[in-house]
Amino acid sequence: MSKTEEKDGTEITADEINHLEMSRGERPEPSDFKFNFSKARDMFVLDEGGNKIKFGDIYKHQKTIVIFSRHFLCFICKDYIEDLAKVPLEFLQEAGVRIVVIGPAPNKFIQSFKKETGYMYTMYTDPERELYNVLGMKSNPQFGKGSGKNKHLKHGMISGILSSTWRAMKSQEYQGHVRQQGAEYILGPDEEVHFMHICENSTDQTPINELLQIAGVKPVSFPKDKPIIDV
Template sequence: MADDKDDIREPADEEGLKVVDELKMSRTEEPEYTVNFEKLRDKIVYDGMGNKVKFGDIYKMQKTIIVFVRHLLDFVTKDYVEDLGMIPLEYLQSSDVRLVVIGPAPYKFISDFKKETGFHYTFYCDPDRELYKELELGQEYEPTDVSKSKHVKQNSFMGVLRGMWKIMRVQEWQGDVKQQGGAFILGPGEVVHYIHIDKNQIDHAPINELLKRAGVQQVSFPKDPRVQEL
């Protein structure tokens, strides 16, 4: 394979659908990764009201940034989604790009999580993690140094403390703690533009990298100068 990171080639298959033939994951070499739309398109996610949505309908009509996050009590997830929520709507609209976040929790937690993070874009849940499994997103937890993330504002001690307090308050986990996430830019139709598979808790794709890959104007995060550097 070439040394270029996140390298994607998109040949058409026999049915005329574009698939990923070869992909270089970020930060390390990985084996070939194929997006099997046939197995993915009819998988179901849920909105905040419990309505079912086919995964294939999310990116069918529009180029879409789809971010799979960890459990909703994870302070890293909270900080990352807060920054995703700072992307101006006009930036996305001017490039005709949609932003969607998917979590591994029951849908009943969506409303409170969006209020807590200020995230006003589309949020779905995959409580049985069928998409996570089909996309081969990691399922092992690995302790990491959160200070290395460009999007985490809390320190580990306070972040974990707040998470444990929420668990005691709601008496229920909001997703599998071992489940890792990833980011995809798909569509319109079954076309892959970019993939990032998270290797650990903080290995999420930098938001400005996602925007650049999707052809969207990048965002300034004045409260955290680290984020301005890709």
């Protein structure tokens, strides 16, 4: 692979995405993917109790939407996970799909973040960001000029920063590295890659309904999406 090109014309090299070939937002044939799981599969994430879970075990038996989030005090991340929490369990069960969120924070913050967002599916953390680094996720302070295109962003810049600041004051602890950007994957079962997107900035998350569509899950009506009509 030399390089691929996203819809916005951004070139992505092999070094940046670690042996994977695809175009964002499309559903390529399995032969289009060349992803090297050799390093990532045996790396560990932490559950709420501090137990180590192999990354490869997360998607081994079932198709899984894996969201790598930003730090837990990020209002953009909070807005996104709040909407992810609205995906009905019956939609996932019907499609045989699960959702997993991984954050770059100490595992002791999992319980409080799930309570704040209403998210009740599986959540792990990678506090040292070792998995984030192996999978080529970016670390930069960029907010993103296209925040208006983010279908899950509920706050404006000022109100969002104030909200994050207030939560940080209450916590009095960092809940993940502030420069760390995230990514979205659809993996499994076994080492099959259905979709991958590495975020360029903090507002660059893949729309949730796009992930659901690719995973074969029924869409959800979000305020910024076009109305869903059942026929």
